[in-house]
Amino acid sequence: MSVYTQDFFKRLIQLILDGKVTEAKQLLNERVILNNSEDEGKYIAIKGMISMIDKRKSNDGLMEDIEKMLRLKKILVKQINTIWINDFDKGYYETWIKFINFSRRNNLTEDKESIE
Numbered sequence: 001m002s003v004y005t006q007d008f009f010k011r012l013i014q015l016i017l018d019g020k021v022t023e024a025k026q027l028l029n030e031r032v033i034l035n036n037s038e039d040e041g042k043y044i045a046i047k048g049m050i051s052m053i054d055k056r057k058s059n060d061g062l063m064e065d066i067e068k069m070l071r072l073k074k075i076l077v078k079q080i081n082t083i084w085i086n087d088f089d090k091g092y093y094e095t096w097i098k099f100i101n102f103s104r105r106n107n108l109t110e111d112k113e114s115i116e
Contacts, residue, residue: 004043008031009102011027012027013098013099013102013103014102015027016049017106019053021053021054024050025050028046028047028050037086038088039091040088041088041089041090041092041093042095044088045091045092049099066104066107069103069104072100073096076093076096076097076100079093080093080094
């Protein structure tokens with residue numbers, strides 16, 4: 001069983017989206033238990049997300065560009081459905097898909113709150 005639970009992802013992704021890089025790194029470092037290749041893929045994907053946010057000097061709008069994120073999600077879903085996928089790839093792609101889904105829901109919630 002994976003140490004990367006749904007609640008863990010939600011907490012971690014929220015930290016990443018809020019730009020709390022140091023806290024996200026600390027949380028991830030608490031769970032560097034890699035039981036299998038799928039967990040390794042998840043871990044690398046999360047490190048990539050943190051790195052992407054950490055190295056961003058200005059708001060380049062990538063995370064807010066819904067069309068780009070949906071295109072990326074479509075590509076990743078297509079990759080997951082190939083017969084050539086291994087466990088590492090599956091963990092990596094699924095983590096990015098979860099991140100995209102969560103960030104979209106998060107943006108939709110924020111948009112609703114700003115309208116009200």
